[in-house]
Amino acid sequence: MADGGINLNDFDLAKLNESDKAELRQFFANEGQKARIQTTVHNLTDMCFRKCVTGTIRSGKLDKSEEGCMANCADRFIDVSQLTVKHLQNLRQS
């Protein structure tokens, strides 16, 4: 979240006590992780919708084959991204 966002200088952070500071740090870590997951889901959906929903739109629901395709597509994309990392690690070791 780069722009249009929140400027922490707008808050009176000096008022925070240590335990609230710790809680906020945890909150930021959690929200950051959630945001990363959501960004990945957006990207995967974008990619996989293009691959899986190819016909004319006839209903608002995913049909069975589209549903299976979306799940497979997401899973296989994770497979290949892991493969890339593994391959690069092998290259570095040899």
Place this chain on the structure above:
Amino acid sequence: MDSSGSVKAEVIKQVKTQYAVENARLLVEKVNEHCFEKCVPKPGSSLSNSESTCFTQCMEKYMSAWNQVSSTYVERLRREQ
């Protein structure tokens, strides 16, 4: 509430709102992109009934697809961590 607690609550509230807005913005952008492409192949002088029906269904479909990917991905993360 003490002032530390109220500053904390305000930070949390604003950050959550900001994330929700960003998430919605991205979803709207993607739905428009995909469904305009699918449902309005040849833009006419106005949006026809069939185009707008298609668009609504496409939007619902895209959101189902998003949920499907989300549960697949989250399940995978849980299995592999």
